[in-house]
Amino acid sequence: MADITVRKIRFSFEEPFDFDVPDERLGAMLPPLGLSMTMPYLEPYLIRSMKVALREITDPQLADDARRFSQQEGHHYRNHALLNEQLRGKFDSATADALRAIESDLEADYQRFSRTKSLRFNLAYAEGFEAMTCALALAAAEHGTFDDEMLPGGEVWSWHMAEEIEHRTVAFNVYGHLVGSYPYRIVVGTWAQWHYVSYIRRFANCMARGLGRNPVGPKSPVQRAALRNYLRTWSPRYDPARIEMPAGVQALLDHYSAMAS
């Protein structure tokens, strides 16, 4: 059984957004902001998939993990929706409308997946997303970027990334319990990652156009570490249960436990 605490927190997002930064820094800021834009659609889709899975999960401990996973994701996307509202407000109305159009496309995709795709597909998508996010969160933890104030939104990032590491085993174990196929995890998981990342690019490019900027920068050490972690998820021996909780992340989780209502 995973050790998952549900922390109900609402951040206030009062600090100003500053896009007047060098190209390299803007290039590092826009993909995470694109990620934030996907959350109010991606995370409810994961929750819908878990809800269907829960009808078939026969292991009570795994069912409890799946419920806690969904509750954590529910608090994540509600905070990101608040952040995204602020974010859209920083752009002119044409860019804000263009961002909303991408949001509608993404929501239409996820609603269609929930309606028409098999549970097997939706669970492989969930695990593809979770494996990729955990790889990124571990890289951020390794490089101390959890403490960085570089991203608008402040602590929402460290809270969210720490909880992604905390619930790292759930989608993998639910997939293993109900589906289990390694090739299918890789094929659909990789397609899911491509589908998801293509939306992050659309959001980031849209924001860059809205700012009249074309930020391109070299790959950061965090991105290189994330890629290394990500490639390990392709191994047939990959199991997120073998990943140790990094030093510092537990302290963050304890800090947010104390903050939660």
Ligand SMILES: [Fe+2]
């Ligand atoms: Fe999340």
Ligand SMILES: [Fe+2]
């Ligand atoms: Fe997650």
